[in-house]
Amino acid sequence: MxxxxxxxxxxxxxxxxxxxxxxxxxxxxxxxxxxxxxxxxxxxxxxxxxxxxxxxxxxxxxxxxxxxxxxxxxxxxxxxxxxxxxxxxxxxxxxxxxxxxxxxxxxxxxxxxxxxxxxxxxxxxxxxxxxxxxxxxxxxxxxxxxxxxxxxIVVSVDKMSAGDEGKIAYLRLQAHPELHKLLSLGLVPGTIIHLHQTYPTFVLELGETQLAMEEDVARNIYVRKGKK
Amino acid sequence: MSDKNRVSKTIALVGNPNVGKSVIFNHLTGDYMTVSNYPGTTVDVSQGMAWISGESYQVVDTPGVNALIPYSEDEKVTRDLLLKDTPDVVVNVLDAKNLQRALMLTLELIEYRIPMVLALNMMDEALDRGISIDMKRLSALLGVPVVSTVAVTGEGLADLKRAVNQACVPSLQVPLTEDIVRSLNVFRGFWKKDFSAHQAVALALLSGDSSVAFGMQDHLSEGVSLQDVWKEAEKTQAEFVRSPRQLIFNARKALAAETLADIMTVQGKMSFSWLGRVGHWTMNPWPGFFIAGIVLYAVYQFVGVFGAGILVDFFEEDVFGEYLIPAARVFFDSFVPWTFLHDMFVGPYGVISMALTYAFALILPIVTTFFMAFGLLEDSGYLPRLSVMLDRAFRLIGLNGRSIIPLMLGLGCSTMGTVTTRILDTKKEKLIVTILLSLSVPCSAQMAVIFGMTAGLSVKLLLGWLLVVVGTTLFVGWLCSRLLPGARSSFLLEIPPIRLPLLKNVYAKMKARLKWYIWEVVPLFVLGTLILFFLDKLRLLDMIEKMAAPVVQTFLGLPGDATQAFLIGFLRRDYGAAGLFQLQKQGALDLHQVMVSLVLISLFMPCIAQLFMVFKERGWKWTAVIVAFVLTFAIGIAGLVNGVLKLFPGIL
CATH class of the missing domain: 1.10.10.10 (Winged helix-like DNA-binding domain superfamily/Winged helix DNA-binding domain)
Known part of the structure; x- marks a missing residue:
């Protein structure tokens, strides 16, 4: 092509x-x-x-x-x-x-x-x-x-598996009007996250905050994966 | 509040969701606001009075916000309060163990130039995690008093009260980039010199929030219109290569990180906590669904068996049946010879024999047990976890897991549930939940009577009822998600930590809800009874029964007397259900008719209080549509059930 x-x-x-x-x-x-x-x-x-x-x-x-x-x-x-x-x-x-x-x-x-x-x-x-x-x-x-x-090296959260850790590389904020909420919830580039589970919904842990989200939100969060 | 001649000063409690603003409010004012362990318990502003160092203050509790650029209605409420009703003092409540995030909001708040105090709440949980905070340093950096509190136990609240007197406008400034500062200066010219929140408004405009300027005309300089402001905002936004919103956010983020590094130290690793472990379990399919099953079973045992069975029997048969009603009869028989007045109190439609018996013997025990169980669930933080488990199911009906909060609250009281639809993101979701609450979600009082009626009858009947009601809910939800315009929003919910509920707080919450319940229910029950009483005395009841006969008797196959139950069902569904209960006790209903009437009363009209709330939240057009739909749909489904039961008579 x-x-x-x-x-x-x-x-x-x-x-x-x-x-x-x-x-x-x-x-x-x-x-x-x-x-x-x-x-x-x-x-x-x-x-x-x-x-x-x-x-x-x-x-x-x-x-x-x-x-x-x-x-x-x-x-x-x-x-x-x-x-x-x-x-x-x-x-x-x-x-x-x-x-x-x-x-x-x-x-x-x-x-x-x-x-x-x-x-x-x-x-x-x-x-x-x-x-x-x-x-x-x-x-x-x-x-x-x-x-x-x-x-x-950089994957979106929906491609990660439960238990993975990583640092947020970037968010695709333009993809979804609601994604701006992520910023105010503390999900900003540089934050270290731990993916706790992927089913029934994704649950991320960042510091003391736990966030549950659906796949179409998780898809727009890109993470530089760290060691397991 | 914005009157110039107000007597007392106002304090606004502002902070992230679920950080304990309402607990602090309760302590300061001595009033009671519902407090729970999940974000979004407070959806509207509530006010109370407090005495602080000999001065009276009006305290305002606000819905929790993550940012002051609003994404939902409850966030808008808080922003507007800061801007339009400008409180004299803002108490910024922070979660001490989650300071990074809290500071982001604080840095946004300081732009409003309102005297502030910081309350670092949940200090105990922060200490448990080895977090120590240099409060003096933080206070010096921000230029406002900082106190630490543990609101649930009342620790540190005296310090907070003292600090309110010393509140001052923060001296800290967020260092913004040159081009932002330049455009802020342009905006400065639009506003009068004495408008202190001009920078907050300009930053919001630059971030693309044009709604911030609504209602701000009074602050504009001579000859400037809102159009000018919006035009300038649009122009400036177009000039920036990187979005100004991002630049402002980055500036705050950098300052928050810097401040945090300066004031906070963390020692030691987090110790294993079994509460945290339980919290994780409840969200995994295994054992999450198992736990959900146990929780539901326990609630059923407590509310359905203990409350609706044992307690109701005791109050209805023994307390009211054996003592109170006979005693009242004796009293009225001997002292009130006038039959009219006599019947008004102890006749078949008597205030004592019907209204008070229903309210106190039949319904009160059940709502009491329900509110107790629900309060425990709320304070433990379990509900948001349940919404994680059920999110996928909710997708089928155009909603997301977040909707479980208004729907579960609706099981307590559909009116409360309707108010709480404000935490939902889109109009469509709000509408679907409002419709489901009006149609098929029974409130605890109504369920109470339904449990009572089915107790001792066949299990098949209870299951059949459940099947019809749940099936209808899913079907209508699915239909609405297809037919109504708009979109569902993606599920995104903050999950609070699992906490052991403090019985004292659960009790206080139950008491407040019961008080509210009694005040709302008893007058309506008395009113409904009096209406029935007069209709009966004027022989109108028979007429109405005859008029309704084609529907009630022919289409639904119910006895004519059932009409009155549905008539008072217009006032409150649970009261209508109680009427059916009475009919059943008199042996006027066979199994088949019990089923049909239960289905009808479950789906029937929302009670008056809920109707008012629907009207308030959704407007009269939607209210009319909902009423028309619910009424025809309820009768249609009940008729269908009647038809099916007639075809298969042996099914129950």
């Missing part, structure tokens, strides 16, 4: 194209599709020629006042966004990099990670669906297969 990336090191032109595709995707997520708006952000963030380049390469096309991704452009853009956001997750959750260092490094990584590495990272992180900023990560083939050969 996902187009195979050329390796090893992409040329500056390829990098610019990937950068531009990522930006178009990002604009679309924010609901911006107008030609003028897209072209001006491309001009600002990449270079003045980027807009024309995309069309020339057949990655985007103008339709009326809008700029759309072509099927091929869509495929490539999805890959770039996926690699960028997975890289962010890796840098923040596993490598615990400083906040300011995450974005520039992710920008570099997105151009050089191969598909195999992308899938490994994705599996390692437990097939995350959101980047640390809450934007969604397009799923890859590995997510569909839910590969589990690599024991993931």
């Amino acid at each position: 996902t187009e195979i990336k050329k390796f090893p090191i992409p040329s500056a032109e390829q990098e610019n194209i990937e950068e531009s595709l990522g930006l178009v995707w990002h604009c679309r997520e924010k609901g911006i599709c107008e030609k003028e708006a897209v072209s001006s952000s491309l001009e600002k963030s990449v270079n003045p020629l980027a807009y024309g380049k995309l069309i020339q390469k057949g990655l985007t096309q103008e339709s009326g006042s809008h700029l759309d991704l072509t099927a091929r452009g869509e495929e490539l853009a999805k890959g770039v966004i996926r690699r960028h956001r997975l890289a962010e997750r890796l840098l923040s959750d596993v490598l615990s990099l400083d906040k300011n260092a995450i974005d520039p490094n992710a920008c570099q990584l997105e151009h050089i990670i191969s598909m195999e590495v992308t899938e490994s990272i994705c599996t390692l992180l437990g097939h995350p669906v959101e980047c640390p900023h809450g934007s969604s990560i397009p799923p890859g083939d590995c997510c569909k297969r839910e590969q589990k050969q690599l024991d993931p």
Whole structure:
């Protein structure tokens, strides 16, 4: 499905194209599709020629006042966004990099990670669906297969078994309006939790607080597993 | 409370759920508010007076909150109280063994700029866990008095009273990021200079809680409208890359962690506690369901067998039957020659022979035992654990395990249950529980009579009744979950620790509930009896019976006399049931008819008090819909049972 990336090191032109595709995707997520708006952000963030380049390469096309991704452009853009956001997750959750260092490094990584590495990272992180900023990560083939050969470091609570312990890596607060309650109940990143049971409902213990929750709440809590 | 000419100062008790605010309230005021070991016992503000160092204070108990950005109605109640009725002093009650979380709320509270006192409650449990807290340091950091209390035993409450006089506006400030501070300054301009909670309001707005500004017009500067405020909030939110809510939260979290590290030390590992072990057992399928079975059986033995059997027999047959009623008859026979007045008290529809006998001999013993058993369950912390066990079953009817709390309370009294629907998250869930409470969940008083009627009859009958009522509950719940708009919410509930209930507190709670019960029930019973009495004297009772005959006699196959039981059933279901009980005792009902009438009275109209509550909580439209539905549905199901019994006469 996902187009195979050329390796090893992409040329500056390829990098610019990937950068531009990522930006178009990002604009679309924010609901911006107008030609003028897209072209001006491309001009600002990449270079003045980027807009024309995309069309020339057949990655985007103008339709009326809008700029759309072509099927091929869509495929490539999805890959770039996926690699960028997975890289962010890796840098923040596993490598615990400083906040300011995450974005520039992710920008570099997105151009050089191969598909195999992308899938490994994705599996390692437990097939995350959101980047640390809450934007969604397009799923890859590995997510569909839910590969589990690599024991993931960060897992969602619903995949843990009773008796497991771990430290909360992040919560997917955007997934559910009620999840904000978790924060005020003390379930915040960095908290050490103990999963007491998984049936009939999940019961988590954090310090002196015991919380019972259903699977669809537990699914949105990601934990870096510790020793048993 | 916001009147300018109020005489006494107000104190508001604010804190996380289940930290003991109501216990402290009871101590300060000498009043009694229901106290239990689960979050969400207090759903509304309650008030009482207290004398503290020679000054009178109005004390306000608030529903527990985890944050002041409200996610549920009871949380909104607390937020609005702080903002709109601005108390003179806030007593922030904290769970000393769970300080990290408590401090998060404290840091939110300090933004309201109200003089504060901190009460570190449950200090005994904290000490048991090897937690020691440097209260002087905490007091210095926050700039407000800090006291430690063990509210259930009254320890430290004298200190708390003394501290109230020294309450002051916290000096601590949460260090916020530059961009947040910048937008706070913009918001500052919108409000009058003397509006002290401006920062709390601005932070809430930045966090996306636009409801906070409702009713705040009076505090706006000249020429500023609420629209301007909302527009600015929306604009600012859009400008931030990371959500301001997250940034504010992170700032508080960092400060709370820092403060905690500064003031708290934990020594030693937690020792093994068998209460904790029991707490875990009750939530695992094994032995959780087994324990649930034992608990239910014990409650049945205590309430159904001891209360409804032994105690009722004693009071009804011996106390009332042998002594009180004959004595009253003798008295009225000899001193009240006027038949009308004589019958009004000791006739077939007499206030003494009917209303008081029903209320005190039949129903009081059963509600007393029920409230006692229920109080023990509540204070032990078992109920939330039961909701863990039953969550999956509740999903089938569009609810989650949390609904067990209003439903179980509804077994005590459906009116109380209806109020407690406020702890539920979505409108749909509130509505489903309200409907079930109105339709099929019998209250303890009603169950009392039902147990009484079935006692000594066939077990099949009790099981058949149970089957119909439980089946109806599930069916209607399932139907509502399909038909009503909206969604169910996911189950998320804090489980309190298992505690050994203090008998003194269980007793106090039972006494308060009984007092309330007697005040509510007895007048209604007397009223109902008088209505029947006059209808009978005016010969209207026969007329009504004739009018209802097609339904009662033909469709339901019941004797005409049963009509009066259902008539008073409009006042209270248990009273209607008591009427049936009497009919049965006179031999006017066969097994088949007992079954049909029990099903009908179980599903019948909610009592008047509950109807008022439904009206208050859900509005008149839903009340009308519920009444129409319940009435037709109850009669329909009873008719169906009648039909089935006619087809298979040998079934009972």
